[in-house]
Amino acid sequence: MTEVSGKNGKAGRYDAIVVGAGHNGLTAGAYLAKAGLKTLIVEKNDYIGGAAVSRELHEGWTYSNCSYVCSLLRPEVARDLELGRHGLQVIPYEGGATFLNNGDHFGSYAEHNAFRREIQRHSPIDADAYDRYSRYIMRQCRFIRPLLLRTPPDPVSMRPKDLQEMMFLLKRFHDLGAREMADMLRFWTMSVGEFLDEFFESEVLKAHFAGSGIIGTGLGVYSPGTAYVLLHHYMGDVDGSIGAWGFTRGGMGGVSKALSLAFMEAGGEIVTGSGINHFLTENGQVSGVVLDNGDVYEASTVVSNMDVRRTFLEHVEEGELDGDFIKAVKRFKIRGSSGKLNIALDSLPDFPALPPNSILMQGDMHASESLDELERAYDDWKVGKWSEEPYFDMLIPSQIDPTLTHPGKHMMTVFVQYAPYELAGGESWNGPARQAFADTVINKIARHSPGFRDKIVHMEVRTPWDIENEVGLTEGNIFQGELTFDQLLFNRPVPGYAQYRSPIKGLYLCGSSAHPGGGVMAAPGANAAREVLSDMGRAAVGNGVMGRAA
Amino acid sequence: MSVIKKPAMKGVQRGLSPTPFHDFLAPMNLEQSWMDWAGFLSPRHFESIESEYFAIRNQATVFDVSPMRKYRIAGPDALTVMNRLVTRNVAKMRDNRVAYSIWCDEDGNVIDDGTVFRFTATDFRLCCQEPQFSWLNDVAWGFDVEIVDESLDVAGLSLQGPTSYAVLKAAGFNGVETMKPFDIRHFDDGVTVSRTGFTGDLGYELWVPNDKAAALWQHLFAAGRIHGLKPVGYEAVEMTRIEAGLLLPGKDFQSSHHALRSTRGRTPFELGFGWMVDFGKGHFNGRRALLKAKETGPRYMVVGLDIDGNKPAYDALVYHRGKVEAGHVTSALWSPTCKRNLAFAMLKAPYGIGVTDDLFVEIYRDKEGKWEKGLARARIVNRRFFDYPRRAATPPALY
Numbered sequence: 001m002t003e004v005s006g007k008n009g010k011a012g013r014y015d016a017i018v019v020g021a022g023h024n025g026l027t028a029g030a031y032l033a034k035a036g037l038k039t040l041i042v043e044k045n046d047y048i049g050g051a052a053v054s055r056e057l058h059e060g061w062t063y064s065n066c067s068y069v070c071s072l073l074r075p076e077v078a079r080d081l082e083l084g085r086h087g088l089q090v091i092p093y094e095g096g097a098t099f100l101n102n103g104d105h106f107g108s109y110a111e112h113n114a115f116r117r118e119i120q121r122h123s124p125i126d127a128d129a130y131d132r133y134s135r136y137i138m139r140q141c142r143f144i145r146p147l148l149l150r151t152p153p154d155p156v157s158m159r160p161k162d163l164q165e166m167m168f169l170l171k172r173f174h175d176l177g178a179r180e181m182a183d184m185l186r187f188w189t190m191s192v193g194e195f196l197d198e199f200f201e202s203e204v205l206k207a208h209f210a211g212s213g214i215i216g217t218g219l220g221v222y223s224p225g226t227a228y229v230l231l232h233h234y235m236g237d238v239d240g241s242i243g244a245w246g247f248t249r250g251g252m253g254g255v256s257k258a259l260s261l262a263f264m265e266a267g268g269e270i271v272t273g274s275g276i277n278h279f280l281t282e283n284g285q286v287s288g289v290v291l292d293n294g295d296v297y298e299a300s301t302v303v304s305n306m307d308v309r310r311t312f313l314e315h316v317e318e319g320e321l322d323g324d325f326i327k328a329v330k331r332f333k334i335r336g337s338s339g340k341l342n343i344a345l346d347s348l349p350d351f352p353a354l355p356p357n358s359i360l361m362q363g364d365m366h367a368s369e370s371l372d373e374l375e376r377a378y379d380d381w382k383v384g385k386w387s388e389e390p391y392f393d394m395l396i397p398s399q400i401d402p403t404l405t406h407p408g409k410h411m412m413t414v415f416v417q418y419a420p421y422e423l424a425g426g427e428s429w430n431g432p433a434r435q436a437f438a439d440t441v442i443n444k445i446a447r448h449s450p451g452f453r454d455k456i457v458h459m460e461v462r463t464p465w466d467i468e469n470e471v472g473l474t475e476g477n478i479f480q481g482e483l484t485f486d487q488l489l490f491n492r493p494v495p496g497y498a499q500y501r502s503p504i505k506g507l508y509l510c511g512s513s514a515h516p517g518g519g520v521m522a523a524p525g526a527n528a529a530r531e532v533l534s535d536m537g538r539a540a541v542g543n544g545v546m547g548r549a550a
Numbered sequence: 551m552s553v554i555k556k557p558a559m560k561g562v563q564r565g566l567s568p569t570p571f572h573d574f575l576a577p578m579n580l581e582q583s584w585m586d587w588a589g590f591l592s593p594r595h596f597e598s599i600e601s602e603y604f605a606i607r608n609q610a611t612v613f614d615v616s617p618m619r620k621y622r623i624a625g626p627d628a629l630t631v632m633n634r635l636v637t638r639n640v641a642k643m644r645d646n647r648v649a650y651s652i653w654c655d656e657d658g659n660v661i662d663d664g665t666v667f668r669f670t671a672t673d674f675r676l677c678c679q680e681p682q683f684s685w686l687n688d689v690a691w692g693f694d695v696e697i698v699d700e701s702l703d704v705a706g707l708s709l710q711g712p713t714s715y716a717v718l719k720a721a722g723f724n725g726v727e728t729m730k731p732f733d734i735r736h737f738d739d740g741v742t743v744s745r746t747g748f749t750g751d752l753g754y755e756l757w758v759p760n761d762k763a764a765a766l767w768q769h770l771f772a773a774g775r776i777h778g779l780k781p782v783g784y785e786a787v788e789m790t791r792i793e794a795g796l797l798l799p800g801k802d803f804q805s806s807h808h809a810l811r812s813t814r815g816r817t818p819f820e821l822g823f824g825w826m827v828d829f830g831k832g833h834f835n836g837r838r839a840l841l842k843a844k845e846t847g848p849r850y851m852v853v854g855l856d857i858d859g860n861k862p863a864y865d866a867l868v869y870h871r872g873k874v875e876a877g878h879v880t881s882a883l884w885s886p887t888c889k890r891n892l893a894f895a896m897l898k899a900p901y902g903i904g905v906t907d908d909l910f911v912e913i914y915r916d917k918e919g920k921w922e923k924g925l926a927r928a929r930i931v932n933r934r935f936f937d938y939p940r941r942a943a944t945p946p947a948l949y
């Protein structure tokens with residue numbers, strides 16, 4: 001990200017400092033700067049974006065190194081921060097497929113009629129069951145979407161704002177009616193496997209949908225709680241089309257770039273290349289940060305974009321915190337389970353299972369044909385191995401986005417589930433294991449795409465260990481903490497601290513560890529900024545997000 | 551229980567599919583004006599909506615109803631399953647009769663409407679707009695029936711209009727003269743005729759296996775030319791449907807299977823379908839809820855409106871005394887046959903139930919680029935706006 005300059009001072013005093021230039025840090029920073037605060041963002045890497053980043057690691061190919069598709073990004077934030085004017089463009093993709101070992105495929109068409117015919121081809125009964133399934137999911141989406149940009153209430157507090165917010169929650173819940181209330185409670189706690197089994201009979205169809213329930217999660221398709229993870233992947237939208245996903249022009253770094261431009265236009269500064277070593281505190285109040293390179297920046301408001309574990313266990317003196325709080329933070333589930341391959345391709349790969357020139361290739365492609373296969377993939381993870389038959393979410397955005405590589409060449413992103421953070425027997429990821437993991441995935445792709453290996457020009461392999469080291473996501477957990485019911489709403493990240501504040505006065509959390517969780521959503525960042533400004537008694541810009549402080 | 555067809559490899563067709571009559575329809579569709587009906591290319595209109603509308607009310611017309619969903623429910627428990635499904639009592643139907651019916655979910659909200667064809671007590675066909683295959687299988691769970699989705703195997707033509715009987719006679723359908731409304735008769739070449747339709751006029755529906763569809767079309771048109779037979783599109787049929795007082799799911803009410811908001815479901819009583827609910831026949835889906843709903847009374851009421859002026863009240867809000875919002879118009883039309891400005895409206899209780907006077911609709915008029923808003927008085931009337939004796943006359947008149 002060459003555009004990001006910021007002044008590289010040795011010391012300075014700011015109204016607010018944001019630690020980490022992930023997309024949530026940039027979002028929080030942009031709201032604070034727009035509200036008139038002198039704001040600094042410090043980022044340990046030489047580039048910004050965290051897990052929403054585009055980098056050219058091989059000449060002529062730009063990768064979306066971590067996140068690769070966009071849907072969750074809150075439209076209110078895009079509007080408040082004028083991300084459109086700052087270059088953000090998200091193009092919905094249509095299509096997707098699961099390859100079967102018998103040479104057939106299951107195609108996911110955005111076009112209703114074609115999709116219906118396709119489901120019918122696999123199972124006539126599932127074709128209408130799909131309509132009922134979609135409606136069920138949409139009902140859940142209707143419940144949850146309005147909660148994303150609201151600060152969760154503290155359920156034990158008697159403050160009017162908390163009571164009011166609690167009433168809001170209860171009222172929405174009550175409005176569902178008896179049957180749906182029951183459905184919702186089941187849904188938020190059940191497994192994605194059981195959930196899909198209730199609707200469908202086709203194995204491949206279930207496997208195709210189940211992927212969203214396990215992505216980024218240390219759980220299997222039959223583990224309770226995974227149905228919610230599926231919802232988490234459905235509740236976004238592209239221009240109002242709920243559940244749709246799109247490519248960001250220029251890769252996912254395009255989101256961070258637009259946010260950084262909004263931040264800098266409002267007068268914000270970004271310093272990259274050295275992370276913070278620790279937060280400075282005085283009498284339980286934060287007073288600034290000390291970087292690894294020794295630079296010191298002072299502010300009585302510091303907002304951490306790092307995950308809750310990293311923030312409190314690695315950068316705050318243990319003595320500053322109560323034992324119970326530390327225990328709760330340590331208990332926060334943040335297990336790594338995913339890896340990723342970013343591949344530069346000499347030409348478009350061939351998938352003989354698909355119809356020629358199929359639009360299905362423009363979407364997410366998979367090769368796990370049953371829930372059983374997915375559950376077995378999880379079994380490997382539990383014993384410290386990467387899946388022998390991994391689930392992957394594979395896309396070729398260069399079919400739509402001309403900015404990623406030269407015409408005729410292609411960029412492929414392959415998200416892989418499961419890969420453990422710690423390998424069995426203490427083997428290091430930073431050795432032959434990394435390549436062996438990549439080979440497992442490539443071999444599976446090549447089973448469905450003859451000649452695939454020969455097309456590979458360059459490849460970036462990312463294990464949970466790499467993700468932790470580069471992005472700072474503890475254990476490589478992509479969501480800064482798992483998205484299970486026990487870690488959502490007023491329990492996220494830990495009970496009593498779901499309102500972006502922390503035991504240390506002036507120190508806030510704005511990353512995905514906070515409500516409403518991970519994904520390139522910008523909601524935690526926007527919500528945190530609102531709380532910061534509310535504590536300062538300051539007015540904020542925008543009408544989408546601001547004005548609902550807890 | 552369900553018949554699963556062997557999947558064809560290499561995927562499916564995208565876009566809209568032709569119906570078995572498409573090769574005949576396409577050259578007659580002067581503006582190539584098509585719409586999506588259940589994934590099929592369905593004509594909006596062929597020449598002009600007016601000429602097609604008047605053909606329905608004066609001569610004979612065909613509308614390609616092949617995209618309708620058709621399910622066959624057959625087996626020893628077929629009657630029991632049908633009675634579990636629909637609110638009417640199919641045990642009271644004679645063989646080879648059709649009944650219009652609705653079916654509900656367990657909250658007593660209407661899922662869809664359609665026609666029940668009773669061939670025998672062990673062999674039924676359900677004809678409807680929305681896919682119901684998985685719902686039928688749910689309802690039939692544990693019963694000895696086979697459910698087959700015939701939607702893609704059976705083509706249909708709706709032959710409607712005052713000379714439709716003459717066309718059938720001329721085409722050699724002997725015995726149609728004795729067919730009463732809702733009768734079914736089987737003819738050669740696999741053609742099944744039912745005296746049914748969506749226009750409120752004299753008319754028939756002809757059902758035929760796909761491979762016999764072309765022959766049927768050619769045969770009908772050869773015989774029908776001198777009786778003014780012509781194809782019509784959705785727009786003209788839609789006008790006659792409103793005149794006939796027939797509700798369209800998705801427009802006049804929301805199927806409870808589609809509504810996202812739990813408050814959008816409507817009971818049969820709220821749609822004026824109370825006469826179709828038979829509590830005496832034993833248990834059926836929604837019975838308990840409907841007994842309760844009957845007691846508490848309707849929360850809404852669909853009514854027919856006769857509105858002052860001649861501007862159709864599309865999507866208009868309905869007000870009581872011009873101030874309090876009472877509901878909204880769901881379908882509207884200036885009726886060229888009734889010479890009245892008509893509409894259906896969904897009113898919220900007590901409007902349409904206890905309070906039926908002093909209703910107004912808000913109508914917007916585009917006066918050459920300048921919009922004007924006006925309130926037009928609306929009176930609640932029987933929604934069967936068009937009701938001519940020729941619809942039911944047996945034998946029908948030979949024009």
Ligand SMILES: Cc1cc2nc3c(=O)[nH]c(=O)nc-3n(C[C@H](O)[C@H](O)[C@H](O)COP(=O)(O)OP(=O)(O)OC[C@H]3O[C@@H](n4cnc5c(N)ncnc54)[C@H](O)[C@@H]3O)c2cc1C
Binds near residue numbers: 305518519
């Ligand atoms: C492989 C992968 C694939 C994903 N795919 C998708 C996807 O397709 N779609 C989607 O919506 N989401 C996806 N996600 C999830 C999503 O990317 C993340 O949840 C989200 O980007 C997290 O954003 P954040 O701002 O909360 O945190 P982060 O992006 O983690 O930002 C934290 C920032 O803090 C910096 N930092 C860490 N330590 C320090 C320090 N000591 N000092 C200064 N700075 C520090 C980091 O370098 C980083 O820039 C994916 C994630 C991964 C890892």
